Amino acid sequence: MNNDAIKDLLYRMADDALIIGHRNSEWTGIGPMLEEDLAFSSMSQDKIGHAQALYNILYTSFGEKNPDMLAFQRAEKDFRSCQLVELPIGEYDFSLVRHFLFDHAEALRYGLLEASSFAPLAGLARKVRGEIRYHVMHADTFFKQLSTGNEVAKARMQSALNYALPYALGIFEPSAYEEALIADGVFAGEARLQELWLEKITPIVAAAGLQMPAIDAAKAIYGGRKGYHSEYLQPLLAEMTEVTSIDPAAEW
Amino acid sequence: MYGNTSLTAEEAKIVNAAVEDPAKLEEFEARISRGEKIEPGDWMPEQYRKQLIRMIEQHAHSEIVGALPEGTWITRAPNFRRKLALIAKVQDEVGHGQLLYSAAETLGKTREQMLMDLLSGKSKYSNVFNYPANTWADIAVIGFLVDGAAIVNQVINSKGSYGPYCRALERICYEESFHLKQGHDNFVYLATGTKVQREMLQEALNRWYRPLLHFFGPSDRDSQHSEKLMKWKVKLASNDDMRNQFLDQYVPKILELGLTLPDPELRRGDDGIWVFGDPDWDEFKRVINGDGPCNAERLEVRRYAELAHRWVREALMNPKEKYVTPMA
Amino acid sequence: MSLDPRINRLDLKRVNDGEQTASHLITWEVFHQDKRGKQPVHAGIVHASTPEQALMFAKEQYARRGKTANLWVVKTADVYTFNSEDEAIFETTPEKTFRDPAFYKVRERIEAFQSKNKL
Numbered sequence: 001m002n003n004d005a006i007k008d009l010l011y012r013m014a015d016d017a018l019i020i021g022h023r024n025s026e027w028t029g030i031g032p033m034l035e036e037d038l039a040f041s042s043m044s045q046d047k048i049g050h051a052q053a054l055y056n057i058l059y060t061s062f063g064e065k066n067p068d069m070l071a072f073q074r075a076e077k078d079f080r081s082c083q084l085v086e087l088p089i090g091e092y093d094f095s096l097v098r099h100f101l102f103d104h105a106e107a108l109r110y111g112l113l114e115a116s117s118f119a120p121l122a123g124l125a126r127k128v129r130g131e132i133r134y135h136v137m138h139a140d141t142f143f144k145q146l147s148t149g150n151e152v153a154k155a156r157m158q159s160a161l162n163y164a165l166p167y168a169l170g171i172f173e174p175s176a177y178e179e180a181l182i183a184d185g186v187f188a189g190e191a192r193l194q195e196l197w198l199e200k201i202t203p204i205v206a207a208a209g210l211q212m213p214a215i216d217a218a219k220a221i222y223g224g225r226k227g228y229h230s231e232y233l234q235p236l237l238a239e240m241t242e243v244t245s246i247d248p249a250a251e252w
Numbered sequence: 253m254y255g256n257t258s259l260t261a262e263e264a265k266i267v268n269a270a271v272e273d274p275a276k277l278e279e280f281e282a283r284i285s286r287g288e289k290i291e292p293g294d295w296m297p298e299q300y301r302k303q304l305i306r307m308i309e310q311h312a313h314s315e316i317v318g319a320l321p322e323g324t325w326i327t328r329a330p331n332f333r334r335k336l337a338l339i340a341k342v343q344d345e346v347g348h349g350q351l352l353y354s355a356a357e358t359l360g361k362t363r364e365q366m367l368m369d370l371l372s373g374k375s376k377y378s379n380v381f382n383y384p385a386n387t388w389a390d391i392a393v394i395g396f397l398v399d400g401a402a403i404v405n406q407v408i409n410s411k412g413s414y415g416p417y418c419r420a421l422e423r424i425c426y427e428e429s430f431h432l433k434q435g436h437d438n439f440v441y442l443a444t445g446t447k448v449q450r451e452m453l454q455e456a457l458n459r460w461y462r463p464l465l466h467f468f469g470p471s472d473r474d475s476q477h478s479e480k481l482m483k484w485k486v487k488l489a490s491n492d493d494m495r496n497q498f499l500d501q502y503v504p505k506i507l508e509l510g511l512t513l514p515d516p517e518l519r520r521g522d523d524g525i526w527v528f529g530d531p532d533w534d535e536f537k538r539v540i541n542g543d544g545p546c547n548a549e550r551l552e553v554r555r556y557a558e559l560a561h562r563w564v565r566e567a568l569m570n571p572k573e574k575y576v577t578p579m580a
Numbered sequence: 581m582s583l584d585p586r587i588n589r590l591d592l593k594r595v596n597d598g599e600q601t602a603s604h605l606i607t608w609e610v611f612h613q614d615k616r617g618k619q620p621v622h623a624g625i626v627h628a629s630t631p632e633q634a635l636m637f638a639k640e641q642y643a644r645r646g647k648t649a650n651l652w653v654v655k656t657a658d659v660y661t662f663n664s665e666d667e668a669i670f671e672t673t674p675e676k677t678f679r680d681p682a683f684y685k686v687r688e689r690i691e692a693f694q695s696k697n698k699l
Contacts, residue, residue: 016469020461025339026326029326030557030590031557032564035628037343040344041640044339048336048339072331250446250448252334323586324587327586354625357625549587560595568631569606576656577606580627
């Protein structure tokens with residue numbers, strides 16, 4: 001198997017999970033209603049936990065640094081997260097739409113990985129299946145209820161969807177290792193994942209009464225997978241590591 | 253998390269003077285003195301209902317406002333373990349708010365009305381949350397000592413007479429034991445860590461000492477009592493008793509780490525009563541009346557959370573469904 | 581400036597000072613079953629607009645620790661109870677010992693019979 005290919009896939013997934021978990025945790029305590037505050041916070045904790053598990057595979061299977069060092073002491077250019085997850089939480093419409101778009105891709109990705117020839121990832125995929133299933137249920141329930149709730153909410157959801165979609169296409173930015181991953185039976189590849197994702201979300205968007213924006217590969221916001229990030233990632237990392245950097249040698 | 257609230261002289265007078273149907277009152281009081289709980293559908297004196305709503309509501313507000321000082325460090329927690337623990341801990345505070353608003357709702361006041369009263373300043377929350385969390389070490393002090401103080405209060409209140417409040421508190425106390433453990437863990441790591449870490453912690457401890465003494469409210473000598481509220485098991489222990497219990501439990505845990513408290517007069521008397529220097533009750537009054545370091549920000553953020561998301565709740569509303577008071 | 585970077589990113593001033601509408605979602609009574617084969621037990625309430633959403637919320641408020649097999653939700657408006665003034669209807673129930681297995685004790689009688697008949 002091609003180790004560089006697997007490592008690249010693990011870094012993409014881990015960095016995505018860490019950054020979106022970090023972003024979504026910002027709503028804890030200031031969410032739209034108490035019950036939703038709790039649900040959103042739990043999902044952000046799940047995502048951060050997934051990141052930790054993925055970094056741990058890098059650590060134990062490939063001798064990379066330990067999960068805390070990978071998350072808290074790595075340069076921005078080494079992150080492989082897509083730009084969708086880096087964007088600030090904005091208002092709740094954007095956070096929910098991002099959650100909907102991202103989590104469907106995540107659920108399908110882990111679904112494919114359950115059959116991966118790389119056993120640690122196949123094992124993790126099976127382990128997180130239940131959590132991700134809840135994330136998708138939650139996303140679908142809210143997406144539909146807000147889109148069909150009233151005209152104000154519908155307009156907000158549509159405009160958040162229009163804004164987020166080109167970023168969401170960036171989830172599937174092809175990597176240099178696509179063919180190796182497919183040939184080795186590690187992962188079916190980003191192009192296949194994007195196809196499955198569009199098949200999955202298009203009818204949900206339609207059922208919610210929203211217009212699916214045109215899917216134009218030219219408009220996809222790529223870069224994150226190669227270390228070119230939005231203006232938001234560097235400040236996010238500086239903030240996340242503020243305490244650690246007071247005394248990096250200390251045990252916190 | 254919660255601090256104590258005291259009655260004004262005027263309020264105490266009203267509670268003590270209220271007149272109720274004597275036969276029903278007798279039955280109600282007999283039930284409480286037998287150690288039975290009062291449930292939502294029961295007859296209860298108007299003052300009992302009012303004081304409970306006031307108390308549970310303030311407790312609920314304290315939970316959701318209390319999520320803010322600790323939330324200050326949510327995006328900056330230094331590693332996976334602390335990051336997950338802090339998010340989960342702040343989440344629990346929101347969950348406690350939800351449980352407590354629910355308990356208060358059973359007495360006939362809606363959650364939205366309570367939240368509006370919080371925003372308008374009509375209803376208060378614990379004073380301790382009007383202080384800032386300046387550094388990561390403040391999170392350790394809050395998680396260990398403010399939660400420790402809150403547990404003293406909540407364990408006592410869970411022996412009260414109103415069923416739904418007791419049930420909420422039992423669940424809350426269980427979760428608070430996780431808060432206390434993770435707070436103590438964080439506290440011990442800093443105390444036993446590098447010089448920088450120890451200094452951060454000592455400074456935070458110095459900042460929180462007074463607010464912690466204020467936490468249980470003014471001295472019994474200076475606060476209003478209501479015999480009725482004691483008899484009805486709405487209030488179960490005096491401010492000084494709870495403060496003393498807190499000092500007894502926690503001061504040794506601070507000193508065993510070689511840390512100090514900024515009070516040369518602090519000592520445990522032979523009678524088991526702690527003596528401490530004047531914690532400046534005028535400051536306590538100023539902060540309660542809105543003039544603390546963070547009062548304005550706390551309310552502004554809560555107002556944002558309510559009003560910026562009004563569209564979400566409005567979109568979810570089903571006009572055909574009628575709200576009824578929840579059961580329990 | 582807040583000490584909390586999250587708060588500094590919120591557009592606090594955007595929120596107008598309008599009154600919050602005093603409308604609220606309905607409440608649902610939540611029942612929690614900790615494992616298969618056990619009775620679901622009342623755990624508390626959630627505010628939600630639909631059964632799906634109530635379940636989604638109940639999961640995180642009442643099942644985020646420990647074990648859970650399932651959750652039930654029912655609209656508060658659909659739950660009926662006796663008035664507490666009618667509590668007296670339950671008063672003599674504990675005295676109805678003829679419904680209790682412990683009420684039926686025949687061992688002494690059997691032993692007396694055995695000793696009398698030399699069995």
